[in-house]
Each structure stands twice: as C-alpha cells, then as structure tokens.
Amino acid sequence: MESTKTIQLKIIDVDNDLVETMQKYSEGMNYVSEVVFQNGKVIPARKLQRIVYGYLREKLGLKSQVSCNIPRQVAGSYKTLSDQIKCKKSEWQKLVYTPSSMTLSYKRDYTITEDSVSITTFSSGRKTYKIQNYDYALQYFKEPWKFAASKVVKHYNGDYYFHLTVSQEIEEPAIEKASTFMGVDVGINYLAVASTTDKKCKFFAGGEIKNKRNIYSKMRARLQSKGTLSAKRVLKRLAGKEQRFMKDVNHCISKAIVKFAVQEKVSVIGLEDLTDIRENTNGKLRKKQRYLHNSWAFRQLQSFVDYKAKQVGILVEYVNPEYTSQTCNRCNHISKNNRKGLRFHCETCGFELNADLNSARNIEHRTRDSRYILESQGCLSTIHTDT
Ligand SMILES: [Zn+2]
Incomplete structure (x- = not known):
C-alpha cells in the first residue's frame, strides 16, 4: 500500500x-x-x-x-x-x-x-x-x-x-498474520481511549479541551441569540478559530494514538464506523453515535488516525458501533443499565471499569473478530490456498 x-x-x-x-x-x-x-x-x-x-x-x-x-x-x-x-x-x-x-x-x-x-x-x-x-x-x-x-x-x-x-x-501487512489489535473509542469525556489485545490502555486528552470547547459553544449560543450582523461576523471568525484549534488537537492526539500502537506492536487499529449509522428498532439513534456522527471534529480525529496509521503500515478496520458502550466486556451482557455515568458496571456479572475503556475493549474485540469473519467468508488468501 x-x-x-x-x-x-x-x-x-x-x-x-x-x-x-x-x-x-x-x-x-x-x-x-x-x-x-x-x-x-x-x-x-x-x-x-x-x-x-x-x-x-x-x-x-x-x-x-x-x-x-x-x-x-x-x-x-x-x-x-x-x-x-x-x-x-x-x-x-x-x-x-x-x-x-x-x-x-x-x-x-x-x-x-x-x-x-x-x-x-x-x-x-x-x-x-x-x-x-x-x-x-x-x-x-x-x-x-x-x-x-x-x-x-x-x-x-x-x-x-x-x-x-x-x-x-510500503508492504501491505497481512491481516491473517495480525496478532495484536487495538480498539479506539472516540468520545466526549476523553477525546479518545485506546485498548490493545494485551489490555494495555491509554487515555487521550479530556478535561482542558472539553472546557475550551464548552467555552466556544457558550459563546456561540450567546452570539446566535443576538442575531445581529456583527454577531454573525464574530460567529464566523469564532468558527474558524475553533476549527483550527480542534485540527491541532486532532493532529496531536492521532499522532499519540498511532505512536502508542507502534510501541505496542499493534497490526490493526479498529475504529467505530460512524458513516452509516442506521436507526435501531425503536427508530432512535443512540445519543452518543448521533452526536459523533454529526461532529466533524470526531470524524476528523478518526480520519487522522486512519491516515497516520497507514503511513506506518498499520491496517485500519471500521467496526459496527452498535452497543459498544452498553456491552459488558467480560460477559457480553448488553443493557442500558450497565452505564452509571462515567463508570461501567455490569448488572449481570458485576464487572466494573471506566466506561470509555470498556467501549475501547469492545471495539478491540470486534476488530479481532473481523479477522475471523473475513476468514469464514473465505476472503483471506491463506484460506484459498489451503482448500
Ligand atoms: Zn458482565
């Protein structure tokens, strides 16, 4: 590639x-x-x-x-x-x-x-x-x-x-030879949380950036309610400033994520596929997914991780994002009640973890699974030569 x-x-x-x-x-x-x-x-x-x-x-x-x-x-x-x-x-x-x-x-x-x-x-x-x-x-x-x-x-x-x-x-790494995977959860409390197959994890920037974005959004709301021509001009300038700020942040974080992946010898990074979010059976989108789907900043972070990973020969897989935050990483039980704010607490097996880290582990798991799904569909070249 x-x-x-x-x-x-x-x-x-x-x-x-x-x-x-x-x-x-x-x-x-x-x-x-x-x-x-x-x-x-x-x-x-x-x-x-x-x-x-x-x-x-x-x-x-x-x-x-x-x-x-x-x-x-x-x-x-x-x-x-x-x-x-x-x-x-x-x-x-x-x-x-x-x-x-x-x-x-x-x-x-x-x-x-x-x-x-x-x-x-x-x-x-x-x-x-x-x-x-x-x-x-x-x-x-x-x-x-x-x-x-x-x-x-x-x-x-x-x-x-x-x-x-x-x-x-550069030589394309073969997914069938991959042994270490990493799931990256992008979110609101932390901009990103990464977890590898060996359960090594890392949290990327939360608080300060969250505060700064909150300040921007309050300023925006105030200006929008004014609705004057000069307020509109300020709004436009503010949007540009916020975009440049988030772009810098996303560059730094994506770089740190890929560096962590290289250090942990990860072959495949898994990200949630936010491009094609279907409505679930209740006709409602999950709140976090809808939020991420509409946010250019999170999509930009994902795309930066994607191209920076490819630059160093790490594959990127997009996995189904449904229920990643509600699924227990230990027993696979899915329930809304598993979330207690920032904590994940499984109502069935009692497993407890930081909620974003639990999501990152689920994404890692799905990324690892995607390899076996490919194998079962006969999409991997090794399967063809064996049969
Ligand atoms: Zn459980």
Missing part, C-alpha cells in the same frame, strides 16, 4: 504571477463547478473533462495539464458531496472555489528542490520561487519518497505555502 505524507513549506517570494495563476485556476474550477451544478447530479471525471476541456483551454487560456486536473478535482468534490447527501449530511448545492488553493501535478506543473519550487504560471511560463525548508522535512526529499500531486495554499494569515505531498510504496 501507499504511504503518503504532506509537508508545508512557506513560499517566500510570492509575486503577481503566482497570485494570477491561482486566480485563473479558481475561475476554471468555478466554471466547471457551475456545469456540474446545472446538471443536477455528479458527472464522472472523464465525461466532465470532455465537456469542459475546450472552454478551459480556449476561453480561459489554461494549459492542457491544468485543464485535465480541474475537471478531475471538481468531479471528486461533487462525488464527496453526493456521498454526504446519501447519508443526509448535505444537500445538492453549487461548490464555490476561492483562489486560495491550487493542485499541481509533479513534473508537469511543478518541480521542487530543497530550497525552491518551480511552478508553471499562467502568464510567465515556468517560474522559480524560494521556499523556507527545515531540517525535519529534508528526509522527504530523498529515496524512497517520491513527489506526488501537491498544492499551493494561501493560509488564513495571508501567507502562501507549498503543501508538498510525498509517497512511498
């Missing part, structure tokens, strides 16, 4: 050529977006390219490579949107692009050295810009890493960065 990594390098001598190039790029993106939007449903990338290529080349004067990149990217974004619509998280809408992000293919659109990046600009052909590099990033300029499609991004403070993506092929 492919391991990828993105590093952010500040572009020092940004000029009008670069700004104009991004401007033209976003014009192209918005034109293509309009075409898909008017169509009322997703258009596959190849078909979309046939429709818009002429306009992008002749009317907007974009280079051929860029005229291929743009429809591919727009098609990808609308595909994501339609996935969100399927699970009722969004509705059909026109996607709008600002001139703050531009994707470039390696060699065709950019080349890079340790201290400069060369980018094909709209008006002045290939131009070289200085980048601010740092010691830690230099390792990604060498084998086995290879440069991949990367981005120029204007950060919210107005600076331009080159988001360089590098990748390398």
Whole structure:
C-alpha cells in the first residue's frame, strides 16, 4: 500500500504571477463547478473533462495539464458531496472555489528542490520561487519518497505555502498474520481511549479541551441569540478559530494514538464506523453515535488516525458501533443499565471499569473478530490456498 505524507513549506517570494495563476485556476474550477451544478447530479471525471476541456483551454487560456486536473478535482468534490447527501449530511448545492488553493501535478506543473519550487504560471511560463525548508522535512526529499500531486495554499494569515505531498510504496501487512489489535473509542469525556489485545490502555486528552470547547459553544449560543450582523461576523471568525484549534488537537492526539500502537506492536487499529449509522428498532439513534456522527471534529480525529496509521503500515478496520458502550466486556451482557455515568458496571456479572475503556475493549474485540469473519467468508488468501 501507499504511504503518503504532506509537508508545508512557506513560499517566500510570492509575486503577481503566482497570485494570477491561482486566480485563473479558481475561475476554471468555478466554471466547471457551475456545469456540474446545472446538471443536477455528479458527472464522472472523464465525461466532465470532455465537456469542459475546450472552454478551459480556449476561453480561459489554461494549459492542457491544468485543464485535465480541474475537471478531475471538481468531479471528486461533487462525488464527496453526493456521498454526504446519501447519508443526509448535505444537500445538492453549487461548490464555490476561492483562489486560495491550487493542485499541481509533479513534473508537469511543478518541480521542487530543497530550497525552491518551480511552478508553471499562467502568464510567465515556468517560474522559480524560494521556499523556507527545515531540517525535519529534508528526509522527504530523498529515496524512497517520491513527489506526488501537491498544492499551493494561501493560509488564513495571508501567507502562501507549498503543501508538498510525498509517497512511498510500503508492504501491505497481512491481516491473517495480525496478532495484536487495538480498539479506539472516540468520545466526549476523553477525546479518545485506546485498548490493545494485551489490555494495555491509554487515555487521550479530556478535561482542558472539553472546557475550551464548552467555552466556544457558550459563546456561540450567546452570539446566535443576538442575531445581529456583527454577531454573525464574530460567529464566523469564532468558527474558524475553533476549527483550527480542534485540527491541532486532532493532529496531536492521532499522532499519540498511532505512536502508542507502534510501541505496542499493534497490526490493526479498529475504529467505530460512524458513516452509516442506521436507526435501531425503536427508530432512535443512540445519543452518543448521533452526536459523533454529526461532529466533524470526531470524524476528523478518526480520519487522522486512519491516515497516520497507514503511513506506518498499520491496517485500519471500521467496526459496527452498535452497543459498544452498553456491552459488558467480560460477559457480553448488553443493557442500558450497565452505564452509571462515567463508570461501567455490569448488572449481570458485576464487572466494573471506566466506561470509555470498556467501549475501547469492545471495539478491540470486534476488530479481532473481523479477522475471523473475513476468514469464514473465505476472503483471506491463506484460506484459498489451503482448500
Ligand atoms: Zn458482565
């Protein structure tokens, strides 16, 4: 499988050529977006390219490579949107692009050295810009890493960065050989709790971050009740601030989770599958799952754990999240009454544990089970060769 990594390098001598190039790029993106939007449903990338290529080349004067990149990217974004619509998280809408992000293919659109990046600009052909590099990033300029499609991004403070993506092929670990699993419960009391097959566990950040998020949510409620124009502006700024704060937190926690997994020689990390939460027989969603499902912060934490795990060759499995918090990890008895606030107390066998840790252990158990389910379905290659 492919391991990828993105590093952010500040572009020092940004000029009008670069700004104009991004401007033209976003014009192209918005034109293509309009075409898909008017169509009322997703258009596959190849078909979309046939429709818009002429306009992008002749009317907007974009280079051929860029005229291929743009429809591919727009098609990808609308595909994501339609996935969100399927699970009722969004509705059909026109996607709008600002001139703050531009994707470039390696060699065709950019080349890079340790201290400069060369980018094909709209008006002045290939131009070289200085980048601010740092010691830690230099390792990604060498084998086995290879440069991949990367981005120029204007950060919210107005600076331009080159988001360089590098990748390398790493050997896919075989799930049938896995012996140590880890379940990660994402939640509200602790942002995450991890537990391994050997019952090693770790709790990740709770209190302080919970407080800070509470402060944000109180501020939000106050501003929303005001409803004035200036309150709306403050709300928008606040949302951006909270997003950046949680993104930093999620980066730190996911990094710590994966580090813990490496240290404990874990081969597979199990996460709750929050994407497809069905209503249960009572027609009600479980409160925690509904909360997590709607929270971009928890979904982001999961996705960070997912890609950071893959970078170091750890597999990620998504398991059924039903009743993970109500199931006794010792006797498998399921009951709402097993929860006593932050404690788990089994009404049948008397087993007691921190409630989030009990959930993490159940997720670990289900992750371990997923291996046997695969085996019984004959999905593992070893089974094929044996029979
Ligand atoms: Zn029990």
